[in-house]
Amino acid sequence: MTSNWFVSMAYFVVAVVFIIGLKAMSSPVTARRGIVWAGFAMIAATVVTFFIPGLQNIGLMVLAIVIGGSAAWWSGKIVKMTDMPQMVAIYNGMGGGAAAGIAAIELIRGVEHSAMVSTLMVLGAIIGSVAFSGSCVAFAKLQGLMNKAIRLPQQNTINFFLTLFTFGLGLTIGYSDDPSLFGVFLFFVLALALGVVLVLPIGGADMPVVISLLNAFTGLAVGFKGFVLGIPALIVAGIVVGASGMLLTQLMAKAMNRPIRNIIFTPLTGAAAEGAEGPQGTMREVSAMDAASLMRFGGKVIIVPGYGMAVAGAQHKVWEMSKLLEEAGVEVKFAIHPVAGRMPGHMNVLLAEAGVPYDKIFDLDEINDEFAQADVALVIGANDVVNPVARTDKTSPIYGMPILNADMARDVIVIKRGRGAGYSGIENALFFKENCNMLYGSAQEAVAEITTQIKALG
Amino acid sequence: MDGFTALYVFMLAAFTGYEVISRVPVILHTPLMSGSNFVHGVVLVGAMIALGHANPEDPLQLAIGFFAVLLGAANAAGGYIVTERMLGMFKVGEKKKEGGAK
Numbered sequence: 001m002t003s004n005w006f007v008s009m010a011y012f013v014v015a016v017v018f019i020i021g022l023k024a025m026s027s028p029v030t031a032r033r034g035i036v037w038a039g040f041a042m043i044a045a046t047v048v049t050f051f052i053p054g055l056q057n058i059g060l061m062v063l064a065i066v067i068g069g070s071a072a073w074w075s076g077k078i079v080k081m082t083d084m085p086q087m088v089a090i091y092n093g094m095g096g097g098a099a100a101g102i103a104a105i106e107l108i109r110g111v112e113h114s115a116m117v118s119t120l121m122v123l124g125a126i127i128g129s130v131a132f133s134g135s136c137v138a139f140a141k142l143q144g145l146m147n148k149a150i151r152l153p154q155q156n157t158i159n160f161f162l163t164l165f166t167f168g169l170g171l172t173i174g175y176s177d178d179p180s181l182f183g184v185f186l187f188f189v190l191a192l193a194l195g196v197v198l199v200l201p202i203g204g205a206d207m208p209v210v211i212s213l214l215n216a217f218t219g220l221a222v223g224f225k226g227f228v229l230g231i232p233a234l235i236v237a238g239i240v241v242g243a244s245g246m247l248l249t250q251l252m253a254k255a256m257n258r259p260i261r262n263i264i265f266t267p268l269t270g271a272a273a274e275g276a277e278g279p280q281g282t283m284r285e286v287s288a289m290d291a292a293s294l295m296r297f298g299g300k301v302i303i304v305p306g307y308g309m310a311v312a313g314a315q316h317k318v319w320e321m322s323k324l325l326e327e328a329g330v331e332v333k334f335a336i337h338p339v340a341g342r343m344p345g346h347m348n349v350l351l352a353e354a355g356v357p358y359d360k361i362f363d364l365d366e367i368n369d370e371f372a373q374a375d376v377a378l379v380i381g382a383n384d385v386v387n388p389v390a391r392t393d394k395t396s397p398i399y400g401m402p403i404l405n406a407d408m409a410r411d412v413i414v415i416k417r418g419r420g421a422g423y424s425g426i427e428n429a430l431f432f433k434e435n436c437n438m439l440y441g442s443a444q445e446a447v448a449e450i451t452t453q454i455k456a457l458g
Numbered sequence: 459m460d461g462f463t464a465l466y467v468f469m470l471a472a473f474t475g476y477e478v479i480s481r482v483p484v485i486l487h488t489p490l491m492s493g494s495n496f497v498h499g500v501v502l503v504g505a506m507i508a509l510g511h512a513n514p515e516d517p518l519q520l521a522i523g524f525f526a527v528l529l530g531a532a533n534a535a536g537g538y539i540v541t542e543r544m545l546g547m548f549k550v551g552e553k554k555k556e557g558g559a560k
Binding site: 011014018019021022023025026027028031032034035036038039042045046049050052054055056057058060061063064065066067068069070071072073075076077079081084085087088090091092094095097098099100101102104105106108109114116181211212215218219221222223225226227229231232233234235236237238239240241242243244245246247248251252336338345346348349352353358361363 | 461464467468471472473474475476478479480481482483484485486487488489490491492493494495496497498499500501502503504505506507508509510511512513514516518519520522523524525526527528529530531532533534535536537538539540541542543544545546547
């Protein structure tokens, strides 16, 4: 489409820089450089596009870029670190929406394409729409606007036939020279509905994997649009993201020991969890003062931070407390479950924000054997990732998920808002164990109280 | 681009994507997801071209094109800023990181 040599050359360079940027982003040392390079490439790609001969509606284009770009820039600038996952979800959905919009214009204009390009266009339109509506649902769930996992009767059958019908309708209008406007409209309504019914039944705990999957979807949709519009840079950037997104999704799913198929087709629901026999026994409460002395006079403390800590914004307080303990000669380490927070690596970002040095943060494989030698495991706002039933109870929905062995520590202190079950709705057997002490309250206040008590102990 | 060239481009790009992130430490999963989210914001270019070729007489095409460009721009701008903010936190202690992560 772009016979213009200059534009094509610029797109080529952009594609190369995107790949180099992504590569740089996969190492902590070069990561920041990577995103900056990719950012320049994006600006170059946008500017160069204006030089394509024969483009109309330039005024409208500039207006859309200014509104969309500045609104997103502003929202991304003010969002709290804890809310990052849903922002990624919503920006991703927007990309999917853009891809679907491109397909809509092409379909309405009735441009003639080869059979293969038409098929790719329809696929891209469906995937883009699914990414758009699915991401909106994911955003609503993470933002707390929608808490229940809604599961339709015969969910999988509905999904199957809806997919089949949408694709069939898409091909019909994709191959026709002059598709009816109503047909195109119905096609997009169905594709959007598909995204909603796919994500609705999936519980909040599985959302990171879903976002990652939808991210890969958008990449694919963008890549397919590249075929339709004849822009190789779009193909390369889209497919590279699609493939790396799929790999990332697999890595996350593996960390949770939940095969992607299970997440999509047999989501964890409260109902499934209730079916399992809940652990019996009583929970012991502990005061902030006792918790303080347990840690102050212990030799080694391992802190297990969870999303509850992040939501309460307690990471700074936790780091302050750890420094105090270290001054008193206690060894303090942080243990991060791969899916702590809402996405893998999310917790590392949050702790980094609070100033915790990297050499104190350990992932599951590195630290799991150390719990047995620890005097205290301090669990702050984490639940499912320390639930021992994942090791023992075959009937539990989370059986087999790798967990942090916090229960192996001599004493376990759990800071928790209330007595409720975890994000997945499963009772935690750890809380009923004999070496476990519960400290109820918001993470922020509880940790502040412990800190005061440690200071008092001198 | 003819069918088979397109297929080869697809295949090579897929392998590239797989290779590029195959050795990423867990701590970078979230920023990397966000970063790749930014990269597919290049859909903006596609949306601009689609809008540029839309019929100026047809308000429906213009409206869809307008929103496609708007969403694409939001994807790119938002994706960039959140990724940059997350990675900005990896500045301190980069040296330590090298040895610390697997």
